[in-house]
Structure formats: C-alpha cells, structure tokens
Amino acid sequence: MLVVGANGAGKTNLLESLHVGTQGFSPRTRMDAQLVRTGADRSRISLQGHRGPTGTTIDVTLGRRDAKQADLNGARLKSVEQLRREITTLVFTPDRLALVKGAPAVRRAYLDRSLARILPTRAALPIEYLTAIGQRNAALRRIAAGLSGRDAADPWTGKVVEYGDALVQARREAVALLGPLFTERANELGLLDARISYESDAPTRAQLDARFDRDLERGLTGLGPHLDDMPINADTRDLRTFGSQGEQRIAVLSLLLAEAEVLRDRRGVLPLILLDDVLSELDGSRRAHLALRLAEFGQTVVTSTDAVTLPTAPAQLLEVTPGRVREVV
Numbered sequence: 001m002l003v004v005g006a007n008g009a010g011k012t013n014l015l016e017s018l019h020v021g022t023q024g025f026s027p028r029t030r031m032d033a034q035l036v037r038t039g040a041d042r043s044r045i046s047l048q049g050h051r052g053p054t055g056t057t058i059d060v061t062l063g064r065r066d067a068k069q070a071d072l073n074g075a076r077l078k079s080v081e082q083l084r085r086e087i088t089t090l091v092f093t094p095d096r097l098a099l100v101k102g103a104p105a106v107r108r109a110y111l112d113r114s115l116a117r118i119l120p121t122r123a124a125l126p127i128e129y130l131t132a133i134g135q136r137n138a139a140l141r142r143i144a145a146g147l148s149g150r151d152a153a154d155p156w157t158g159k160v161v162e163y164g165d166a167l168v169q170a171r172r173e174a175v176a177l178l179g180p181l182f183t184e185r186a187n188e189l190g191l192l193d194a195r196i197s198y199e200s201d202a203p204t205r206a207q208l209d210a211r212f213d214r215d216l217e218r219g220l221t222g223l224g225p226h227l228d229d230m231p232i233n234a235d236t237r238d239l240r241t242f243g244s245q246g247e248q249r250i251a252v253l254s255l256l257l258a259e260a261e262v263l264r265d266r267r268g269v270l271p272l273i274l275l276d277d278v279l280s281e282l283d284g285s286r287r288a289h290l291a292l293r294l295a296e297f298g299q300t301v302v303t304s305t306d307a308v309t310l311p312t313a314p315a316q317l318l319e320v321t322p323g324r325v326r327e328v329v
C-alpha cells in the first residue's frame with residue numbers, strides 16, 4: 001500500500017498510528033502525550049483487519065492523564081504491551097538511522113526487541129537481566145553507604161551471572177539467524193560485504209567478584225551484556241562512523257528485511273511492515289529490489305511524497321491531505 005501526500009500532510013502520523021494501534025507504543029517517542037492532538041484530551045486508534053482467515057479489531061485509547069488501554073476483538077487487554085505478543089509490526093522511519101549511527105545502547109535495545117520477536121519464549125530475558133543489574137547496583141550503593149554488609153550483593157550477582165549468560169546466548173542465536181540474511185539483503189541493495197556481529201561472553205561469578213571493589217566505588221556493575229554492542233560493518237568499515245547516509249539506510253532496511261524473513265520462516269508470522277520515507281534516497285534499481293522483496297511478506301505500507309517513486313504498482317494507493325485520507329482509484 002502506497003501512501004502519498006505533501007510534506008506535513010500527515011503521512012508519518014498515519015504510519016505512527018498504525019504502529020501504536022498494533023504495538024501499543026510509538027516508534028518515535030515514549031511520551032504518549034505527544035500522540036494526542038494539540039488541544040484534545042484523548043486519542044483513539046481503531047483498526048480493523050484480517051489475520052489469516054480471521055477478522056481482527058483493535059482499539060487503543062490514550063489520554064494525557066489516564067493510562068493507555070487496548071481492546072483486542074472487543075476484550076480489554078491486561079496491558080497494552082500484550083498487543084506486541086499478538087501482532088508483529090516492523091517499522092522503518094528516518095529516525096531509525098540511529099540504529100547505525102547511534103551509541104551502542106541503540107543497537108542493544110534493537111537487538112533485544114528483535115530477539116523478543118524471533119525467540120518469543122525468551123522475550124522476558126532482557127528485562128530480567130536489567131532488573132538483576134538494577135538490584136545489584138542498589139545493593140552496591142547500600143553497602144557503600146554502610147547500610148548493608150558486603151554479602152548483600154551476592155544473590156544479585158548470582159542473578160546477573162545466570163540471566164547474563166542466558167541473554168548473551170539468546171542474542172547470539174538471534175544474530176546467527178539474522179546475520180546471513182542481513183548480508184544477502186544488503187548485498188542485493190548494493191551494500192557489499194555487510195555484516196552484523198555480536199561477540200560477547202557473559203561475565204562469570206569470578207570475574208564479577210574480581211572487580212567488586214571497583215563496582216562498589218562507582219555503585220555500578222561495570223561488566224556484562226548491558227554494555228555490549230552489535231557492530232554493523234561493511235567489509236572492514238564500521239558503518240557507524242564511515243557509512244554514508246544511503247548506506248546506513250540500506251543497513252537498517254536490510255536488518256528489517258532479514259527479520260521479516262526469519263519471522264516468516266521460523267514462526268510462520270507475516271509481519272505488518274511500515275516504511276516511512278524509505279524511497280527518497282534509494283536509486284531506481286535499489287527500489288526495484290526492495291519492492292521485489294517486500295512482495296514476499298504480508299502487508300506493507302510505504303509513504304512517499306511522490307506517487308511515481310514505487311517501481312511496481314501498489315495494491316492500494318492512498319492520498320493524505322491535512323486531516324483526510326482518500327483512496328485513489
């Protein structure tokens with residue numbers, strides 16, 4: 001589906017509402033108040049669609065003050081986060097270039113979200129690990145303040161080792177699944193010898209014990225997968241520093257396509273794919289390759305300021321003008 005409209009018409013708003021409506025959160029901001037129209041108190045997103053043979057309806061409401069709520073097929077979900085387990089949406093927005101350009105934390109967070117989708121039985125691991133780190137750090141500060149004895153951190157150190165090991169294992173598996181496809185898709189889009197890597201060893205009990213005094217001084221755990229990176233290279237170049245804008249865009253897109261393929265082949269899930277402004281920096285042959293790949297998946301919504309930029313005819317063409325969406329037939 002192609003969504004066209006002038007700058008500022010509301011294309012990104014439309015895409016963002018599809019993301020909030022299917023995942024429960026915005027890809028752009030954590031501040032839900034920004035999603036409510038200026039001057040209004042509440043927002044509501046109502047979606048109707050099909051998942052396989054069955055019809056699905058979703059309603060998400062969010063207010064400036066109240067908690068977010070989501071109804072799936074008329075039944076209230078316990079939390080909006082549950083939507084993510086029901087429906088998989090992959091999104092590209094120009095902001096996502098931060099995945100290549102940004103600090104290691106951005107790539108870590110992406111990898112953890114991705115592993116939650118690819119290996120759903122281990123979706124909780126990143127949070128469990130970070131909770132253990134938070135508890136260990138809190139214990140370190142209590143010890144430093146003389147409020148607890150030195151052994152107060154022990155149980156949390158044990159948890160950090162246990163969850164750290166499981167998290168590193170899950171991340172390695174996710175990268176092993178995504179990596180080869182990432183290289184293939186990037187190659188097709190003209191970025192040669194691209195590679196994602198995750199080389200990490202979880203800390204052992206002995207390693208954490210050896211640096212106990214340093215951690216105690218800082219009140220922070222200075223070793224573990226919460227500090228890891230997933231470098232993205234092309235040949236020997238680290239794209240974070242040496243990638244052109246177009247190459248960084250191809251890297252983000254290739255990662256999305258790789259994940260869509262893993263989801264389809266391993267879990268039988270065809271994700272909803274949202275691509276905001278993806279075509280603008282790709283030349284003609286790369287657009288054609290992208291269009292070809294996208295045709296293999298479920299529903300894809302692509303925005304553009306220009307209707308002629310897609311090499312294949314879209315199944316549906318929507319035109320956005322401020323406050324209105326119209327189907328062009």
Ligand SMILES: Nc1ncnc2c1ncn2[C@@H]1O[C@H](COP(=O)(O)OP(=O)(O)OP(=O)(O)O)[C@@H](O)[C@H]1O
Pocket residue numbers: 005006007008009010011012013014034035036037038277305
């Ligand atoms: N919470 C809000 N309340 C009211 N208007 C908003 C809110 N958030 C964004 N807008 C406005 O919505 C308009 C449409 O923005 P949007 O980003 O969707 O445009 P676009 O079609 O994607 O444009 P572009 O082609 O430049 O990316 C903008 O003018 C923006 O200022």
Ligand SMILES: [Mg+2]
Pocket residue numbers: 011012013276277
């Ligand atoms: Mg936009």
